[in-house]
Amino acid sequence: MSEETEETGEKWEFGCLAWCEFASRLGVSLIGGAGLELSRYNWGFSEEYLQTPQRLMDGRELAGYHLMVKDGVVSGGPDIPDTCLELPGFHVSVEWALIAHSSYLPFNTVGQRE
Numbered sequence: 001m002s003e004e005t006e007e008t009g010e011k012w013e014f015g016c017l018a019w020c021e022f023a024s025r026l027g028v029s030l031i032g033g034a035g036l037e038l039s040r041y042n043w044g045f046s047e048e049y050l051q052t053p054q055r056l057m058d059g060r061e062l063a064g065y066h067l068m069v070k071d072g073v074v075s076g077g078p079d080i081p082d083t084c085l086e087l088p089g090f091h092v093s094v095e096w097a098l099i100a101h102s103s104y105l106p107f108n109t110v111g112q113r114e
Contacts, residue, residue, distance in 0.1 A: 020078035044087030
């Protein structure tokens, strides 16, 4: 279950540190580059992956990432800080195995039938 980026061709397994870093960078880039007036928003998004296979933990205690807009500034990272969790928005903790496959499908269409 690996994700491949178009710009680099790199592949990572869902939930590993590199995948979470990429997902958060992409989210920050998309939100920040959308031309939105963010100063009126305080919003957080976080996904924590529970029971993530040890091979994907990369020395972390928690697998997941966050995005947030606070005081008009968009940020994110491969962690889930309390400052994000304190914001209204969407915060989920879900077992890795329940979403790893379904998260893979929208991003990996090579070889799939139309």
